[in-house]
Amino acid sequence: MNREDFLMCKDALIYLDNGATTFKPKQVINKVVDYYTKYTANCHRGDYDISQKVDFEYESTREVVRKFINADSREEIIFTSGTTESLNMIIFSFMRHYLKKGDEVLITKAEHASNVLPWFELEKEMGIVVKFIPLTRDYKVTLDNVKAVTTNKTKVISLAYITNVIGDVRPIKEISEFAHQNNILLCVDGAQSVPHMKTDVLRDDIDFLAFSAHKMLGPTGVGILYAKKKFLEVMPPFKYGGGMNIKFESTKELEYKEVPLRFEAGTQNIAGVLGLKAAIEYIESIGIEKIREHEIKLREYLIKRLKEVSNVTVYNEASESGIVIFNLDKIFAEDTANYLNHYHICVRAGNHCTKMIKDDLGVKNTCRISLYLYNTFEEIDKLIDVLKNSKNIYDIIL
Ligand SMILES: Cc1ncc(COP(=O)(O)O)c(C=O)c1O
Structure with a gap:
C-alpha cells in the first residue's frame, strides 16, 4: 500500500475515524x-x-x-x-x-x-x-x-x-x-x-x-x-x-x-x-486478507500501548476488528475528542448512532478509534504520547 495514493494522508493529520468514512485513493x-x-x-x-x-x-x-x-x-x-x-x-x-x-x-x-x-x-x-x-x-x-x-x-x-x-x-x-x-x-x-x-x-x-x-x-x-x-x-x-x-x-x-x-x-x-x-x-x-492482517496487528499494538496510559478504560478489548472504544477517567468523550483534535488526531466521540448499547456498556458516550489500511504504528505512538499528556486537558480545550 502506498500512503501517497491518499492525498488526505498529510503529515500532520492522524485520521482514526474510518468507521465513519474513509479517505479515497x-x-x-x-x-x-x-x-x-x-x-x-x-x-x-x-x-x-x-x-x-x-x-x-x-x-x-x-x-x-x-x-x-x-x-x-x-x-x-x-x-x-x-x-x-x-x-x-x-x-x-x-x-x-x-x-x-x-x-x-x-x-x-x-x-x-x-x-x-x-x-x-x-x-x-x-x-x-x-x-x-x-x-x-x-x-x-x-x-x-x-x-x-x-x-x-x-x-x-x-x-x-x-x-x-x-x-x-x-x-x-x-x-x-x-x-x-x-x-x-x-x-x-x-x-x-x-x-x-x-x-x-x-x-x-x-x-x-x-x-x-x-x-x-x-x-x-x-x-x-x-x-x-x-x-x-x-x-x-x-x-x-x-x-x-x-x-x-x-x-x-x-x-x-x-x-x-x-x-x-x-x-x-x-x-x-x-x-x-x-x-x-x-x-x-492489496488483498483484503492483507488489509485485515494489518488492522489486527495495529489493533493489538494500540491496545497494548493504551494500557500504558494510566487513566484510560478500553471497553472492547475482546473484539476482533480495527474498532477500539475508550474513555479517559472523568472526562467526557467529546472533550477527549476535542483535545485530540488540537493535535490533529481525528477520533469519533458520542454514541455512534448506536444508542441502545449503553444499556449493556453502562456508559452513554465513548471515543472510538477505527483503523484502516493506511494507518501506521507511528500514528498510534503519537496518539499515545498525546493521551499520556492529557492531565491538563481542560486548559487546552477551554
Ligand atoms: C454498522 C453500520 N450500519 C449502517 C451504517 C450506515 O451507513 P451509511 O451512513 O453509509 O448509510 C453505518 C455507518 O456508520 C454503520 O456503521
Whole structure:
C-alpha cells in the first residue's frame, strides 16, 4: 500500500475515524474526474459512444461487486445510496410484504440506527415483534444466545457482521445455518465488515446484505443491496420512475424491468458507482486478507500501548476488528475528542448512532478509534504520547 495514493494522508493529520468514512485513493478520485471530464452521459439511455462507455463502466462495476462478495449473479447486486437505503429497501419493500402481524424479528442492542429504526417502524405499522438477542459479558452474539430468544414465530435475524461500536465479528455462518434450518431469513449489515474482511455471501448463505462504498475507499452516496435472486424477484420496487419501467399506458397498464434495473429508478449516482469500481480494484490490488492482517496487528499494538496510559478504560478489548472504544477517567468523550483534535488526531466521540448499547456498556458516550489500511504504528505512538499528556486537558480545550 502506498500512503501517497491518499492525498488526505498529510503529515500532520492522524485520521482514526474510518468507521465513519474513509479517505479515497487518487485512483478513485481520478475515475470520478474522468467520468466528469471525459465521458459524462446518463446511463442506460443513450445510443451514442460516450453513453455506451458509461453503460459499460456502470454494468461492469456490478460484476466487480459480484465477484468481490462472491454472489451467484450480477443481477443480485442493486446500487443504492448507502447501507441505510439498502436496509430500508429490504425492510420496507421485501419484509413489509413477507412478514405478518406477530412475526418476530431478532436484532441486538448493538445495532446501528439503520438496522433498528426501520424495524421499529414496521413494528408500529404492522405489529411484528422486534426482540433483542442478549449479548455476552463482552457484548458479543453467540449462537446459544440467538437460540435462547428464537421461537416458532421468529422469521428474520438482522445483524451487523461487525458492529460499529464494539467491533466484534459475529458468527454469521453458524447463525445462518441455524436460521435456515428453522426457516428464518438472515439479513446482514455489512457496513463495517465488507471493507475490512473477506465477504462471501455464498459461503455464509446470506439472504440480504447491505454496505456502503464510502466506508471502503469509494465515493459517498453509493451503497449496495445484495439479495438472493428469488427474493428480489418477488420484492416490490422501492422507488418508481424512469429507468425501471418497460411501459406505462393511459389505460394504466404497466410493466417493469427485470431485476436489478427494476430497483434503480431515476438517474443513479453514476460517478459514485464508477468510483466504487476503482475502490474495489484498489482493495483487491492489496488483498483484503492483507488489509485485515494489518488492522489486527495495529489493533493489538494500540491496545497494548493504551494500557500504558494510566487513566484510560478500553471497553472492547475482546473484539476482533480495527474498532477500539475508550474513555479517559472523568472526562467526557467529546472533550477527549476535542483535545485530540488540537493535535490533529481525528477520533469519533458520542454514541455512534448506536444508542441502545449503553444499556449493556453502562456508559452513554465513548471515543472510538477505527483503523484502516493506511494507518501506521507511528500514528498510534503519537496518539499515545498525546493521551499520556492529557492531565491538563481542560486548559487546552477551554
Ligand atoms: C454498522 C453500520 N450500519 C449502517 C451504517 C450506515 O451507513 P451509511 O451512513 O453509509 O448509510 C453505518 C455507518 O456508520 C454503520 O456503521
